[in-house]
Amino acid sequence: MNCEAAAPFASIESAQEYLRLLTQMVLESQEIVAEDIRTQPELISSRQRDALNLIVYKLEKLRGNLERSNRALNDLRTLRRLIQRERTQMAA
Numbered sequence: 862m863n864c865e866a867a868a869p870f871a872s873i874e875s876a877q878e879y880l881r882l883l884t885q886m887v888l889e890s891q892e893i894v895a896e897d898i899r900t901q902p903e904l905i906s907s908r909q910r911d912a913l914n915l916i917v918y919k920l921e922k923l924r925g926n927l928e929r930s931n932r933a934l935n936d937l938r939t940l941r942r943l944i945q946r947e948r949t950q951m952a953a
Contacts, residue, residue, distance in 0.1 A: 873938045877931060884927045891920045 870876045898905070898913050905913065 873934050873941065877934050877938075880927055880931045880934070884924060884931070887920050887924045887927065891917055891924070894920070 868875075869879060894913055894916050898910065898917075902910070
């Protein structure tokens with residue numbers, strides 16, 4: 862069994878990769894829903910249009926949260942590297 866598949870969040874980098882893929886899927890979903898709203902306005906009732914606009918809004922909020930999470934992971938990775946460098950210098 863692949864070690865990465867068994868522990869997908871075993872490292873900061875694997876968590877970042879997951880967030881990157883999730884962000885990509887959110888963006889694709891946003892584009893699909895926005896395209897549906899643009900290309901078929903006459904087939905969508907007012908209530909459905911409101912629901913689709915809410916979906917676009919919620920996906921946008923989710924994308925923002927994912928971007929903030931990715932920045933937090935970047936900070937953690939930087940801090941980890943800093944600590945490892947200090948430990949290496951102390952050992953030498």
